[in-house]
Amino acid sequence: MRWRGGRRSGNIEDRRGMAPVAGGIGVGGVVLALTGYFVFGISPQDTLSVVNSAGAPAQAVGERGIPDDEGGQFVDVIETSSADVWTQVFAERGQRYEPPAAVVLYDQATGTGCGSGQAAMGPFYCPADRKVYLDLSFWQELSGRFGAEGEAARAYVIAHEIGHHVQNLTGQMRRVDAMGRQGAESGAVRLELQADCYAGVWAARADEVSGGAVALGPDDIAQGLGAAAAVGDDTLQRQSRGRVVPDAFTHGSSEQRMRWFRVGAETGDPQACDTFSAGRL
Ligand SMILES: [Zn+2]
Incomplete structure (x- = not known):
């Protein structure tokens, strides 16, 4: 995947290395599980461990x-590229795209x-503050626990969360x-x-919008899939419960998620993404 020459807008809020501010109450995790938008479903065990973890930190400002660092720059380039793509998509309808308030990089809890x-909980989008939250250690989990290697796999995760911002x-x-x-x-x-x-849709349009600076080839699309x-x-259910519910x-x-990613990547057209009206999901 090509990205190193990509534009950087610096829409990053860096909370890495900051101690979470003490305060708040331990049920914060439950609130988040109800109102945040994640890249994958949280198993009941995960939710439980989140609730049982030490008190919810108050909001910090990074x-x-x-x-x-390279990890932070990668996120910056993907966020900026997505902003360029969605600015184009919105402009095609005479509308103005407003990027997320920030992508917040943090360690462990924030x-x-x-x-x-x-x-x-993995990366997520919070509609209330319009920020994407990402602990970069998730990339190790993505390649290890989930078996999805490579930069394009990571870019898919970021672009999915930005997708939630668009939906907001x-x-x-x-x-x-x-x-x-x-x-x-x-x-x-x-x-x-x-x-x-x-x-x-982002993957389909990034190349043209960035003048080739950010581009996904067929192998990268396969990685995203x-x-x-x-x-x-x-x-995930098969792994955690041993059966599908x-x-x-x-x-x-998995089949649906691949298919809809492919619909966006093949058409570059958000109109093709109307899963709310689709007869077959
Ligand atoms: Zn999601």
Whole structure:
């Protein structure tokens, strides 16, 4: 994947190395589980360990700007590239795209507008403060626990969370409440599959919008598809419970997540991502 010459806007809030501010109460994790938007479903065991962990940190404010380490720069380039792509998409409809308030880099735990952010939950988007939260140690988990290697797999995760921000801007996020938060046909699954499709839209348009500075080749798209498959509900349920329970789906199956990412990547058209009206999810 090509990204090193990509534009950097510095829409990063760096809280790494900051001690979480003490205070708040331990149920923050539960609040977050209800209001944050994640890249994969959290198993009951994970939620329990989050609730049992030491008290929720209050919101900290990190340093803003362009990180000087490679891991931070990668996130900056992908966020900036996504902003360029979505600015183009919105402009095609005579609308203005507003990027997330920041991508927050943190270690282990941090306060968010949605409750306590815990690295165990994986990357997530908080609609209340319009920030994406990312502990870069997740990349090790992504390649180890989930078996999804490579920069394009990571870029897919970031682009998925940015997709949630787009859904927040367009109002699609509000449709979830009416359509249910759990189950194979639920609004939650439709929202997540749409975010996967939006990640594909970014992947399709990044090359042209960046003048070739940020580009995904066929192998990179395959890597993104591998990551989408790795965080499918059925795959994760098989690993954690030993069986598949579609009634407990929140993100869609591996096959669905790959298919919707591919729809976005092949069309570059967010209109093709209407999972809320799709007859077949
Ligand atoms: Zn998500």
